Amino acid sequence: MKIPILSIILLTTLTSYSQQNKQLLFFQTDWGRKVSWDAFCEKTKAAGYDGVETWYPKELEDQLALKDALQEHGLQVIYMAGTDKSVDFDTSLRRYIEHLMRLVDLNPVAINCHTGNDFFTFEQNRAFIDAANKIAKESDIPIYHETHRGRFSYNLPETNEYLRTVPNLRLTLDISHWMVVHESLLEEQEKDLEQVINRTHHIHARVGHPEGPQVNDPEAPEWHNALKRHLDIWEKIIDKRWQESDRAVSITTEFGPPTYLPALPYTQVPVADQWKANVFIMRALKKRMAGNR
Template sequence: MKKVDVYQSLWGMRDLPNQELPWSIEEQVCKIKEAGFDGILQFVDDFSDETQNLTELIKNAGLKLGLSCVGYHMEDIEGKIKYAKNCNAEFLNIMVKDYFIVGKEATLLLENILRFGKAMMVPTFIETHRGTITQDLIRTTEYLKSIPELQLTIDFSHYVVSGEISIPEEKVEECFDALLKRAAAIHIRISNGEQVQVPIHGLDDGLYANFIRWWQKGIDYAMSHGEVKKPFPIVVELGPHPYQQKFSSPEGEWLYDYNRWEEALRWKNIIEKF
C-alpha cells in the first residue's frame, strides 16, 4: 500500500484557467484525472441534483471521493454525514461553525459529531480553520485533552496567518506537534504569516521548510498508529480570489497573480515524494 493519496480540491479549480473563460466542471474533473491525482475533494453545501450529479461525475471518473462541508448545527451535520455514507466517500472533512462556541459547549458538540460519524461508519475529521470552532491554536489544543477520539484535518496556514507566525516559537511548535499527532488528513496551503496563501516562490526557504517538516511529521505520526489500512489523504487546496492575492517576494519585489493549477501540480509532485 502506498503512503499517501493526493487529492485536488474542486474549490481550488474555480476560475481556472481564468475568470473570463473558466473550465466547466466536467473539464475540471478531466484535468484532475489526467494530471494523475488520486482523488477529488468536493464541497457539499446541500443535497441538490447538481451536488449529487457532481458526486457521480467524480466517481465515474475513477477518482476517490473526499467530501468537505461547513457544519452549522448538529442536524445539519448529521445530514452531511449521511450523505457521505450514502455516496461511500473516503472521508468527510467538517469546518464546524461557529467560533463563538467555546468550552464545554464546544466539546460536547464535537463529541456528538464524532459519535454520529462513528455510528455511520464515516471517517469524520474536524478541520483547523479560522472562523470555526477550531478558530485558534490554544483552544484546539485544549480539545485534544478532553476528546481522545478527535481526528483533525490539518491546515496550519490559518494558524500561521492569524498568529503572524514567521518564525515558529517553542510554544507554537509544541501545540503544532500535539495537533499533528491527531492528523487524519492535511490540506496543502502555505502562509507567510501575513497572507493566508502564497505560492512556493513567494516564500523564503525557512518557511517552506517548516511547512514541509510539519506535514511530514503528521504523516509519520499517522503511519505509526498501529495497522494502517488506507493511504493518508493529502489535499492540494489553493483557493481562488480572495485567497489568491498579489504578494511580495522575500526580496520585496511585488509579484502578481500566479497560475494556481501549475502551482497545484508542483505541490503534487513534491507530496508524492514524501
C-alpha cells in the first residue's frame, strides 16, 4: 500500500518536531559565588549553561546587577525560596507567601522551594505546599518543592506520603540528600522511587553517597557506582517528562563549595574543584541523553 506523499511529509515533520523539542535546560548554581554577577554569568554562558539558579538578592544594587548580567549574557533564571525555620509557624507561612508573591512578579522560569520543616506536623507542612501551589496556579509560574534534609521531604517514605495526599505536588529531586539519610544508593527502593520520578519536574544534579550528600569529585573512579546510580535516576525522570510534554526539562548542577565540598583540615583547601564538578555533570547528562532524543 502506497502512503500519500502528504502523509509522509506530515509524519516526517511531526517526528522532527518531537525530536527538536526534547530539550534540556541547564542552570548553574551560584552557591559559593565570589565574583561579580557579570563575571559569573559570563563564565556560566561560556560553559554552555542556559541559566542560573539563585536566591533573589536582598540588596537593590545586587538585584539590578543580576538583572543586567542575565540580560547581557542571555541567561534565564530560576529563583529559590524557603520556609524560615527560625520563627513560629504562622510567621513563617506569612513570610513564605509574601516572598513567593514577589518572586512570581519577576517572571522566572520556575521557583524552587526548600519547603516546610521536618519538625512541623503533616498539616503544617501541607499548608506551605498548598499556598505555593495556589500561587503557581494563579501566576502560571511553576513552583517546585525540593527533596531536602530538614524539610518535609527529608526522606523517601515521608515524601511519598505527601505525594499520595497532595495530587498537584511537584518536586525538585535532589536525591543526594536521600542517599545519606537512608545510608544507601536506594538500589532496593525502585517501587517507592517510581512515584517520586513521576512527580519530579526539576532536577538538582549532585552526586551523593551513603555517608554524605556530595562526593568529593564525581570523576574519580571510586565514585563510579554512585555517579551511575544518579545518572540512571535522572535519565528516568527526563525520559518521563519528554514522554508527557514537549517542554524542556530543567536541571541545576549543584555541587557546593567548601565545606560542603570536602576540604583539608586546618587549611580548608578544597580537595576538588566545584566548578569543574558541575560542568562535568552537565556534560555527562548531555552525553547520556543525546541518544534518547
